[in-house]
Amino acid sequence: MFGAIASIVVAVLAMGTLMAVFVRNASPxxxxxxxxxxxxxxxxxxxxxxSGSLSTDLLHNQIRFVLKDDAGQSLPVVYxxxxxxxxxxxxxxxxxxxxxxxxxxxxxxLVKCPSKYEATKTASK
Numbered sequence: 715m716f717g718a719i720a721s722i723v724v725a726v727l728a729m730g731t732l733m734a735v736f737v738r739n740a741s742p743x744x745x746x747x748x749x750x751x752x753x754x755x756x757x758x759x760x761x762x763x764x765s766g767s768l769s770t771d772l773l774h775n776q777i778r779f780v781l782k783d784d785a786g787q788s789l790p791v792v793y794x795x796x797x798x799x800x801x802x803x804x805x806x807x808x809x810x811x812x813x814x815x816x817x818x819x820x821x822x823x824l825v826k827c828p829s830k831y832e833a834t835k836t837a838s839k
Contacts, residue, residue: 744759745759746788750789762781777792789818791818798823803828805827807826
């Protein structure tokens with residue numbers, strides 16, 4: 715009887731620990747305002763690249779741009795990593811990383827570009 719109760723208690727504790735680890739490591743999507751007020755890594759900030767703000771520093775393997783979210787707030791982003799070839803034509807970007815001072819330091823970018831398979835709009839008049 716005691717063994718069965720102990721097994722149940724151990725199983726419940728294990729499940730609780732797994733849930734806590736999952737929640738702690740989940741990467742939330744946040745707005746620019748939320749990103750500026752949060753600490754920690756793995757934040758996802760989505761938005762569009764402000765026209766004219768994109769620059770590449772090949773020497774330091776960095777791409778810099780200003781990201782503007784749906785609320786109209788902007789954030790300077792510094793991405794360090796492999797070059798992203800289609801970044802200039804992106805319609806939406808998700809920068810993954812953390813705030814460091816007044817900049818969002820990103821180590822991963824997710825890029826959504828217009829698809830060549832999307833139907834083109836034609837005037838039928």
